[in-house]
Amino acid sequence: MGTLTRSGLTVIRSESFQASALQTEDLLDKLSVSLTGEELDIIEKLYHQAMKLEIEFFLAQPIAQTTLAPLTKGHNPEEDRLVIFSDFDLTCTVVDSSAILAEIAILTAPKSDVVQPETQIARMSSADLRNTWGLLSGQYTEEYEQCIESIMPSAKVEFNYEALCKALEQLSDFERRANSRVIDSGVLKGLNLEDVKRAGERLILQDGCTGFFQKIVKNENLNTNVHVLSYCWCGDLIRSAFSSGGLDSLNIHANELIFEESISTGEIVKKVESPMDKAQAFNDILMNYSSDRKNLTVYIGDSVGDLLCLLQADIGIVVGSSASLRSVGSQYGVSFVPLFPGLVRKQKESDGESLNWKGLSGILYTVSSWSEIHAFILGW
Structure with missing residues (x-):
């Protein structure tokens, strides 16, 4: 395969080439209308392979200028360490884990007319549980919105990490109170550990999330560590979700339900409850690494609870479109930039050699899917 020449690049970037490519795709769409599902699956695999080969072709070209993407292109495992942090709920998952635990509790709870053995942990009936969960959820939503409103500055300010930390201390206090209410209510009593693990194994993750981490x-050519930081009440649920995809090596930092003989007591070992806890865990993890390699940190998150870590990381990537995250961040001077246009701009602004990423820049990059993260970090 020859080197891509300047004239070749000119052809590929030309309007006529782009128009031809669009015409070809349109033709393929029309021709595929009559195909069966099985035939479409074959076409999809062939198209995916073609795209993969095309990307590999471009990546194989000698480039004199240092490039931003893929992030791991110049990675040297002897000198570099890539540390990837990720939130779990609604960053990796489609449904919040608290809803999963609530569903398990309600479905496995005794009926109101069933007498429970004295040897078992006393549980609410399924009807009472459903009502209690509803009340807790409603109270959480109402007070969360009030808390977010209370920490918003009256006018947009310049980016100031310390001011943001101070504001999010109030949110941290709220999250701790909310967790205490859950524990005191007893809604998490009596959950069976095996039920939790099965739910984790069946948990639907965002498209592309599992594949990216796999x-x-x-990749033996990368020196990478992955840490999942989560408010989830039960680390076993997270571990089971990733284990089902062969990802037992991921480091999970979450709260833990206390089980006695595989039955939950309703108590929680509180480890990560708030934005401040996440930021502390982030810093502690990095402090524990030796200085023999240069760390490059990436944090992937979706909510206000991730904001401090997103900003501290060398590269903060926001998944989804949380309104509260955008509004709080924007008021405190944080810029939200779509990932790939942001990369193009950063590449143009570079001098071709120094492309250093640096945390606390006040810039976060936004994506709509894990495929964008995959393409940015790994290339394909």
Whole structure:
């Protein structure tokens, strides 16, 4: 395969070439209308392979200028360490884990007319549980919105990490109170550990999430560590979710339900409850690494609870479109930039050699899917 020449690049970037490519795709769409599902699956695999080969072709070209993407292109495992942090709920998952635990509790709770053995942990009936969960959820939503409103500055300010930390201390206090209410209510009593693990194994993750982490941890040419930081009440749920995809090596930092003989007592070992806890865990993890390699940190998150870590990381990537995250961040001077246009701008502004990423820049990059993260970090 020859080197891509300047004239070749000119052809590929030309309007006529782009128009031809669009015409070809339109033709393929029309021709595929009559195909069966099985035939479409074959076409999809062939198209995916073609795209993969095309990307590999471009990546194989000698480039004199240092490039931003893929992030791991110049990675030297002897000198570099890529540390990837990720939130779990609604960053990796489609449904919040608290809703999963609530569903398990309600479905496995005794009926109101069933007498419970004295040897078992006393549980609410399924009807009472459903009502209690509803009340807790409603109270949380109402007070969360009030808390977010109370920490917003009256006018937009310049980016100031310390001021943001001070504001989010109030949110941290709220999150701790909310967790205490859950524990005191007894709604988490009597959950069976095996039920929790089964739910984790069946938990639906965001498209591309599992595949991304699988590629990261299995790549022997990368020196990478992955840490999941989560408010989730039960670390076993997270571990089961990732284990089902062969991702036992991920480091999970979450709260833990206390089980006695595989039955939950309703108590929680509180480890990560708030934005401040996440930021502390983030810093502690990095402090524990030796200085023999240069760390490059990436944090992937979706909510206000991730904001401090997103900003501290060398590269903060926001998944989804949380309104509260955008509004709080924007009022405190944080810029939200779509990832790939942001990369193009950063590449143009560079001098071709120094492309250093640096935390606390006040810039976060936004994506709509894990495929964008995959493409940015790994290339394909």
